[in-house]
Amino acid sequence: MDKRENPAGRRGLQGKNQSGRDAETIAELIARVNTATLQNLLPLLENLFPAGKLQGQEYLVGDLAGNPGRSLSINTASGVWKDFSTDEGGRDPVSLYAAALRLKQGEAARRLAEVLRLDTSPRPAAGGRVVDFNAVPSAKPRPSRRVVAGYDYHDAAGEVVFQVTRWEPKSFTQRKPDGRGGWINNMQGVALVPFNLPAVLAADEVFITEGEKDALALGKLGLVATTNAQGAGKWREEYGPHFQGKQVVILSDNDEPGRAHGEAVAKHLHGVAASVKVVELPGLPAKGDASDWLAAGGTLEALRELVAVAPVWEDAQEPALPQGWELAQKILPRVPFPWEVLPASIAASLKSLARSCATSATPLPGYACCIIAAAVGRMADVQIKSSWREPLIFWHADIRESGEGKTAPAHMLKAEFDRRQMAAHERYDEQVRAHAALPRDEKAKTPDPEKPRGYFATNLTLEGVRQDLVGHHTAGLLVILEEFSALINGQNQYKSKGTDREAWLTLHGGGAARFLRQSKSIFIACSRVQVCGGIQPVTFRRCFSSEDGQYLVDGSIFRLLTVFEPAASHELTAAEWSEADAAPWHRAVSRALEWADVRQDPLVMTLTPEAAARFYDWRNELFASKADLPEQLRGFLPKAVGYAARLAGVLHLMHEFAAGREPHGVIDVPAIQRGIGASMFYLGQAVSAVQLLLGCAPATLVEVSERSRRLAVVLESLRGEANNERLAVGHVHERYNAAAPEIEKISSPHAMGGLLRSCGMKLTPGKHDANGKRGVRCLVWDGALEQFLAASQLHAPAPPPAPEPAPEPAPQAEQQDADFWEIPSEATS
Numbered sequence: 096m097d098k099r100e101n102p103a104g105r106r107g108l109q110g111k112n113q114s115g116r117d118a119e120t121i122a123e124l125i126a127r128v129n130t131a132t133l134q135n136l137l138p139l140l141e142n143l144f145p146a147g148k149l150q151g152q153e154y155l156v157g158d159l160a161g162n163p164g165r166s167l168s169i170n171t172a173s174g175v176w177k178d179f180s181t182d183e184g185g186r187d188p189v190s191l192y193a194a195a196l197r198l199k200q201g202e203a204a205r206r207l208a209e210v211l212r213l214d215t216s217p218r219p220a221a222g223g224r225v226v227d228f229n230a231v232p233s234a235k236p237r238p239s240r241r242v243v244a245g246y247d248y249h250d251a252a253g254e255v256v257f258q259v260t261r262w263e264p265k266s267f268t269q270r271k272p273d274g275r276g277g278w279i280n281n282m283q284g285v286a287l288v289p290f291n292l293p294a295v296l297a298a299d300e301v302f303i304t305e306g307e308k309d310a311l312a313l314g315k316l317g318l319v320a321t322t323n324a325q326g327a328g329k330w331r332e333e334y335g336p337h338f339q340g341k342q343v344v345i346l347s348d349n350d351e352p353g354r355a356h357g358e359a360v361a362k363h364l365h366g367v368a369a370s371v372k373v374v375e376l377p378g379l380p381a382k383g384d385a386s387d388w389l390a391a392g393g394t395l396e397a398l399r400e401l402v403a404v405a406p407v408w409e410d411a412q413e414p415a416l417p418q419g420w421e422l423a424q425k426i427l428p429r430v431p432f433p434w435e436v437l438p439a440s441i442a443a444s445l446k447s448l449a450r451s452c453a454t455s456a457t458p459l460p461g462y463a464c465c466i467i468a469a470a471v472g473r474m475a476d477v478q479i480k481s482s483w484r485e486p487l488i489f490w491h492a493d494i495r496e497s498g499e500g501k502t503a504p505a506h507m508l509k510a511e512f513d514r515r516q517m518a519a520h521e522r523y524d525e526q527v528r529a530h531a532a533l534p535r536d537e538k539a540k541t542p543d544p545e546k547p548r549g550y551f552a553t554n555l556t557l558e559g560v561r562q563d564l565v566g567h568h569t570a571g572l573l574v575i576l577e578e579f580s581a582l583i584n585g586q587n588q589y590k591s592k593g594t595d596r597e598a599w600l601t602l603h604g605g606g607a608a609r610f611l612r613q614s615k616s617i618f619i620a621c622s623r624v625q626v627c628g629g630i631q632p633v634t635f636r637r638c639f640s641s642e643d644g645q646y647l648v649d650g651s652i653f654r655l656l657t658v659f660e661p662a663a664s665h666e667l668t669a670a671e672w673s674e675a676d677a678a679p680w681h682r683a684v685s686r687a688l689e690w691a692d693v694r695q696d697p698l699v700m701t702l703t704p705e706a707a708a709r710f711y712d713w714r715n716e717l718f719a720s721k722a723d724l725p726e727q728l729r730g731f732l733p734k735a736v737g738y739a740a741r742l743a744g745v746l747h748l749m750h751e752f753a754a755g756r757e758p759h760g761v762i763d764v765p766a767i768q769r770g771i772g773a774s775m776f777y778l779g780q781a782v783s784a785v786q787l788l789l790g791c792a793p794a795t796l797v798e799v800s801e802r803s804r805r806l807a808v809v810l811e812s813l814r815g816e817a818n819n820e821r822l823a824v825g826h827v828h829e830r831y832n833a834a835a836p837e838i839e840k841i842s843s844p845h846a847m848g849g850l851l852r853s854c855g856m857k858l859t860p861g862k863h864d865a866n867g868k869r870g871v872r873c874l875v876w877d878g879a880l881e882q883f884l885a886a887s888q889l890h891a892p893a894p895p896p897a898p899e900p901a902p903e904p905a906p907q908a909e910q911q912d913a914d915f916w917e918i919p920s921e922a923t924s
Contacts, residue, residue, distance in 0.1 A: 121201040125189050128204045129174065131211050132188040136171050138281060139188070139210070142269065143195060145282035159183070159195045162634060164578065246290065246307035248324065253293050257285050259307060259324050269324060289321045289334050299852075299860050300342045303360055305353055309346070309385040316395045327356035332633045335367045336496045336662040340852035342860075343368040344402050349379035361408045369857045369879055371408040374401050419725040420786065426720055427728075429779045429799040429886075432457050436746055436769040438753035440679035447676040448507060450838070453667040454500025457800055458658040460773070461491035462505050463680075464745045465573060465625035466512070467752070469551070470687035472571025472623040475698045476605075477744035477762065479710070484699070485740040486605030487748075491627040492579045494635050494659040494784060501629030505575055507672065511684040512550040512573055519547035555581055555626070557598055557610060561619050569691045570621055576628030580638045582651075603654045632659070632787055639788050653730040656738065656777045657784040663798045664853035666846045670838075683752040690758070700744050700760045706767040710739070713771050727789065731781050735774050743770025798854060799887065802839065806850065807887035809834055810880065818865045821873035824848050824858065826866035848872060856880050 132139060140147060140154045146163040147156030152172050157164025159178060169176040169191060176191045177184035185191055193203035244261040257271045258278065270278040271285050290310055295301050298319040304310045306322055313320035323330050327348070343364055347357030361371045376388040434442045437460060445463060449456035468487040477485045493501050506513075526544035533541060549563035551573040564570050576582065582599075598610040598619075607620045630638075639652050702710060714736050721729055747766045751758040809831045813822055828847040832840040841847045848858055857875040865873050874880070 121204070124208070125187075125200060125204045128207045128211070128213065129187045129189055131213060132207060133172075133174055135211075136169075136174060136188060139207075140169060140171070141281035141283045143192070145285045145287065147283065149283075158637065160637065161195075162637075164580075244308075248288055248290055249292055250286075250288055251292060251296055256288060257282060257324070267326070287324060287331060287333075289323055289337055291319070291321045292337060294319045295321050295337055295341075298341065299858055300344070301338060303343060303345045304385050305346075305348045305356055306384060306386075312386045312389050313346075316389075316398070318395075327352045328359065330356070330360045330363055332363060333497065333631070335363055336498075338364050338368045339662050340369050340855055340857065342857065343371045344405075345371065345373045345408075346376060346385045347373060349376070349381060349383045353382075353384070365408060369855065372402060372405040373408050374398075374405045376401070419723060419728075420782075422720065423724050423728055423782050427775070427778045427782050429783060430776060431800045431804055432460060432776055433772040434460075434801070436460075436742075436773050437463075438679075438683075438750050441683060441749060441753055444672075444676055444678075444680040447670070447838075448504050448672045448680075449665075450668070450670045451672040451676075452500050452504050452507075453665045454504060455495075455660055455663060455665065455798070455800065457660060458491075458493040458495070458501070459504060459508070461489070461493065461656050461658060461777075462508050462575075462627050463749070464656075464742065465489045465491050465575075465627040466509055466684060467687050467749050468623065468741075468745050469512075469571045469573035469625045470569075470684055471691040471748060472567075472569025473605075473621050473697055474569050474571075474691040474694045475700065475744060475748060475758070477700045477702075477740045479702060479707070479740055484605075485737050485744070486623060487741055487745050488603055488605055488623055489625050489627070489656060489738075489741065489745075490582070490603060490654050491625075491656045492635070492658070492784075493627070493629040494632055494657055494787075495629060496662045497631055499660070499662060500665070502577060505627065505629070507677075508680065509551060509573060509575060510677075511681050511688070515688065516547075516550040519550070523547040551575060553577070557608075557617060557619070560602075560622065560624055561617050564619065564622055569623070571623045571691065572625070574624060574626045574628075576626065578634070579626075579628035579630035580634050581628075582626050600650055600654070635784070636788055650730070652785075653734045655781075655784075657780050658777075659780055659784045659787060660798055662853060664846075664849035666842060666849070668842060679753060683749060686752040686755070687748065690752070698758060698760050700747060700758075700762050702762045702767060703764070706762050706764045709764055710767050710771070713739070725785075727785050728782065731778060731785075735778050735781075738777065739767070739770040739774035741770070742773040743767045746770060746773065802850075803854060804887055805834055806831060806854065807884055811884060814876075816866060817876045819863075820876040821859065821863055821865045822876060823866040823868040823871045823873055824851065825868055825871055827851070827874060844872070854883050856883055 137149065137154065144154070144156040144161045144167075146161055147154050147167075149155075149171070152170055154169040154171055155165045156162070156167045156169075158167050158181070166181075167176065167178045173186075174188045174191070175184075175186050183194060185194065189200060189204050189207060192198070192207055193200050196203065196206075198206065241263055242260055243263050246259040246261070247255045248257050248259065250256050255272055257269055260268050260270060262268070268280070269282050269285075270280045271282060273279045289295060290307055291314070300319065302310070302313050302318050302320040304313065304320055304322050305327055310320035310322045323334065345357045345360055347353045357373050361373050364371050376383075376385065376393065378391065379388055434446075437445070441463065445459040446456045449459060468489055471487065473486070475487055477487070479485065493505075495501055523544055523546065530538065530541060530544055545566065548567060549572055552559065552563065553575060555574050555576065560572065563572060574582075598608040601608040602619065602622055602624055605621065605623070607618065608622075609616060609618045611617075717732060717736070721732055724732075743762055743766050746769045747762060748758050750766075809827065810822075813827065813830060816822065816826070824847055825844040828841055828844045831847065835841070841850065851874055852858060856879050857877060859873045859875060862870045863873050865871065
């Protein structure tokens with residue numbers, strides 16, 4: 096038995112009281128509930144883990160928190176379950192329920208008994224000992240149930256995604272639309288959202304209650320109110336982005352679970368919402384709620400007075416910033432991505448792609464580096480000195496909330512890989528058909544067609560990597576993951592047959608890896624596997640945190656190039672990633688692939704003496720502060736030094752391919768400075784990512800980009816124009832557009848308001864006169880705005896810019912393209 100398994104009754108049998116009776120009755124209850132649950136386990140799993148999927152007899156979901164994925168497997172016939180990402184498991188439904196809700200076994204059994212409507216009253220047997228906690232169902236006939244209310248939950252577009260149904264006698268269930276006007280009585284595949292979501296997204300002030308009835312009652316007063324499904328204690332972290340920059344008022348029910356729920360919601364939204372207040376309604380009876388308060392004569396005016404005098408909620412247990420983090424933020428600040436390190440044509444192409452997808456451009460250079468590195472594979476390395484060579488291998492994690500546009504741009508960037516992969520499979524299929532059509536005697540003499548070359552993959556196993564790279568000329572492979580956590584969670588998926596963690600760490604270093612399974616060994620030599628993909632902050636934190644919330648240092652995280660950005664407002668316009676916009680990027684990728692395919696030996700890029708001196712000086716200056724940095728951050732520094740060389744190499748290749756030149760093997764001062772600048776950017780992002788893991792991230796993490804810097808400069812220039820601590824949003828819009836390039840202008844004051852809110856600033860609930868404009872929405876000049884200005888670091892020294900590259904030859908460029916990229920006929924054959 097796995098040492099972490101939690102079989103039924105184990106905790107109860109070990110926890111006897113003086114007479115031993117409680118332990119026996121708990122064990123009997125657990126056995127009783129397990130038997131009853133197994134008769135109807137699938138509906139329970141669908142309600143507990145709505146993101147899960149049934150595959151045969153196995154119900155698969157990401158983890159005990161219910162996130163999408165396949166790491167947690169539950170057998171619906173036996174109740175045996177196992178989470179392969181954490182190695183936790185159990186043999187029955189009660190242990191699963193206890194682990195998912197963090198309950199003791201006995202409490203989990205009691206709650207399941209309530210869900211199953213089992214009788215849990217103790218009964219005396221002969222001899223007076225309580226031996227059967229709930230031996231049989233209640234002999235009383237169950238009262239007939241009837242639906243008394245249905246509360247529809249809508250997504251951001253206003254579509255019904257599920258309904259909470261209230262029954263009499265009082266109970267609640269959830270169901271989802273069947274697409275034909277009816278309902279399906281499970282929640283499989285449904286993404287939970289807050290109640291009244293479209294109104295929440297449009298509002299500046301939102302009330303949160305404990306129940307749909309209360310939210311609707313407040314709505315009749317003209318307020319925007321919401322709640323969460325499944326009752327007290329079921330607020331989910333992923334609801335947070337919907338409340339970004341809003342003024343939140345929480346009305347708790349008058350009982351201990353209600354007050355605890357209100358505090359928990361406040362803790363979740365602290366640092367996300369512009370402000371959070373928890374208001375206790377006076378005169379409530381025990382277990383009373385907002386509806387009771389209104390029914391007893393409560394008015395909108397009285398509620399407004401209570402909100403006005405309520406203090407802003409502060410987390411009394413908010414951890415202080417651990418030692419060393421202030422220094423880390425000072426010497427490794429969050430700065431905009433240094434776009435000057437990219438070829439100008441590719442930088443413009445990536446920014447155009449981001450605008451067309453209404454998303455941030457900041458993560459895209461990381462994807463670009465992975466793609467170019469996968470294209471050249473082992474045909475290019477950077478040699479710092481004779482004993483130190485860095486392969487061009489990158490692991491890039493795009494840490495953003497769901498819905499922030501992580502997936503589409505990444506897949507659009509790999510379009511050239513898609514085209515070549517499809518062509519390779521079509522050729523292979525044609526060869527297979529031709530081979531099958533051969534006469535039997537000729538077929539026996541003819542080798543089977545070679546399997547198609549792999550350009551990219553969308554999932555990840557060591558066996559798959561080994562198989563895909565057999566006979567691969569460059570050993571370059573792009574792995575682009577919908578959920579980056581698959582790289583981490585999958586590393587120990589086959590624990591009973593040997594751990595994979597060390598093999599993956601070796602592959603990141605470019606070395607040969609030999610790993611063992613139960614009955615075989617597998618060898619991978621000199622691969623260049625690039626891994627990139629998106630991951631939500633809550634998933635990122637869970638992947639790299641131990642169960643008690645402490646940071647898990649295992650070596651993998653230091654190898655990541657992370658970009659951690661908050662939810663932000665990016666305006667959707669008619670802008671396209673046109674053929675002309677995309678051409679510089681696709682041309683560079685195509686040239687990289689063609690260049691690598693015809694090479695016989697790797698290009699070893701070496702540093703000039705001047706570049707090496709610059710590199711050593713930077714490394715030594717960086718390490719001078721290592722001992723003063725938080726211990727959780729120190730492991731990033733050696734990897735950042737290696738990444739500076741890798742980035743210098745891949746950016747050098749990118750510049751050469753963009754200009755139509757055959758790459759040379761010299762890394763000069765401008766080239767190494769590009770790598771240093773990019774590495775420093777990613778170190779600043781790593782500081783924020785590790786603070787996320789430790790729970791000491793800034794209360795409001797703001798976007799740091801060219802756009803946010805420009806906005807901060809404009810606001811600073813308007814400091815003296817605030818009327819009664821207000822600036823007209825339209826006035827900010829006009830001044831911003833006056834400073835922005837034509838292609839980056841904001842289309843309307845309304846869109847500007849969205850940008851301001853996404854940066855954590857507040858707008859007035861009503862309209863005011865300001866800056867010569869009458870009856871307009873205004874930006875409030877308050878502490879949140881000052882915090883944004885401080886976070887934008889307007890007065891911090893900018894990182895040293897990369898020197899300008901040598902001018903590209905203009906008139907001959909097209910002719911050079913034609914000559915260089917004509918592949919010799921011997922190679923194509």
